[in-house]
Amino acid sequence: MTPRKRSYQAIRxxxxxxxxxxxxxxxxxxxxxxxxxxxxxxxxxxxxxxxxRLDLLAHDVSWSVRRGVARNPxxxxxxxxxxxxxxxxxxxxxxxxxxxxxxxxLVYLFKDPYSSVRRALYDxxxxxxNFKLNPFEGLQxxxxxxxxxxxx
Numbered sequence: 001m002t003p004r005k006r007s008y009q010a011i012r013x014x015x016x017x018x019x020x021x022x023x024x025x026x027x028x029x030x031x032x033x034x035x036x037x038x039x040x041x042x043x044x045x046x047x048x049x050x051x052x053r054l055d056l057l058a059h060d061v062s063w064s065v066r067r068g069v070a071r072n073p074x075x076x077x078x079x080x081x082x083x084x085x086x087x088x089x090x091x092x093x094x095x096x097x098x099x100x101x102x103x104x105x106l107v108y109l110f111k112d113p114y115s116s117v118r119r120a121l122y123d124x125x126x127x128x129x130n131f132k133l134n135p136f137e138g139l140q141x142x143x144x145x146x147x148x149x150x151x152x
Contacts, residue, residue: 016042018032018046023046023048040062045069051076054072063090066086067088071094075100077102080102096109096121097124
């Protein structure tokens with residue numbers, strides 16, 4: 001199948017429609033299946049996109065579409081867990097910043113080799129308080145000085 005040719009303006013209009021909060025779920029499902037990754041990316045980021053479409057988009061060949069799912073404030077937790085292991089750090093950064101990311105996944109991302117992913121955890125309000133940002137090393141665990149546990 002040959003991709004159809006559309007103007008830049010036509011694609012931009014469809015991206016705006018996919019991002020719009022008033023776009024219906026039925027229309028978002030259509031846009032999520034578009035051949036243009038910019039349009040799928042926008043649909044993936046819209047909190048009104050049906051969960052079953054987000055499941056498909058989380059496996060998209062384009063990392064930018066998977067990043068859209070990770071950025072989505074309504075993304076199901078199981079997709080955030082899946083995307084925390086994505087090969088692209090840009091996707092993992094969005095998982096780290098997403099407020100719906102489960103605690104266990106946030107802790108997993110502390111070990112990410114990319115400092116940009118670890119830094120994204122810093123602004124997530126669900127990041128454990130006993131983790132602090134070290135700008136030279138990314139995030140690392142800092143022991144609580146008020147801990148009076150004498151077991152050590």
